[in-house]
Amino acid sequence: MYKSKELKLGRVFEVRCEPGDDYFTEINKFVRDHNIRAGSVFLLGALSETEMISGFRTQGGYDVTRHNFSDWRELVAYGNISWPEKPPAALGEGVVWDEPQPFVHIHMALSGGPGHNDEVLVGHLSNGKIKGGLMTQIYELIPNN
Numbered sequence: 001m002y003k004s005k006e007l008k009l010g011r012v013f014e015v016r017c018e019p020g021d022d023y024f025t026e027i028n029k030f031v032r033d034h035n036i037r038a039g040s041v042f043l044l045g046a047l048s049e050t051e052m053i054s055g056f057r058t059q060g061g062y063d064v065t066r067h068n069f070s071d072w073r074e075l076v077a078y079g080n081i082s083w084p085e086k087p088p089a090a091l092g093e094g095v096v097w098d099e100p101q102p103f104v105h106i107h108m109a110l111s112g113g114p115g116h117n118d119e120v121l122v123g124h125l126s127n128g129k130i131k132g133g134l135m136t137q138i139y140e141l142i143p144n145n
C-alpha cells in the first residue's frame with residue numbers, strides 16, 4: 001500500500017555561492033534564513049573539494065564508504081529538504097543537534113575528476129567547497145490544505 005499527500009509549489013529560488021564557500025554551511029543558512037520547511041533541491045556544476053558517501057558496505061547497520069576528493073569534480077544532483085528532530089545518521093557521530101534544523105539530503109552523480117571523465121561515482125553529498133559556477137535551485141513544497 002502506498003501513502004501519499006498532496007503538496008503545492010511554494011517559492012522557487014536560485015542560489016549561487018562564492019568559490020571556496022562551504023556548500024552545506026551556505027545552503028543550510030539559506031534554508032534557515034528563508035524558513036524553507038520542505039522542498040526539492042537541484043544542483044549542477046563543480047566542487048573543488050568533495051566529501052561523499054558512496055553506499056553501504058554491508059546490509060547490517062549504517063556501514064558506509066566515505067570518500068574525500070581534493071581535485072575538482074563536476075556533479076549533477078537532486079535532493080530534498082527536511083527539518084528532522086534528531087541528526088540523520090549520514091552526518092556521522094558527534095553532531096550537535098539541540099533542536100530541529102534544516103537537513104539538505106542530496107543524491108548525486110560525480111565525475112571521476114580531471115583526466116578521468118569517463119568515470120562516474122554515485123552517492124550522497126556529505127560536503128564540498130564551491131569551485132565556481134555551481135548552481136542550486138530550490139523548489140519549496142508546502143501542504144495543499
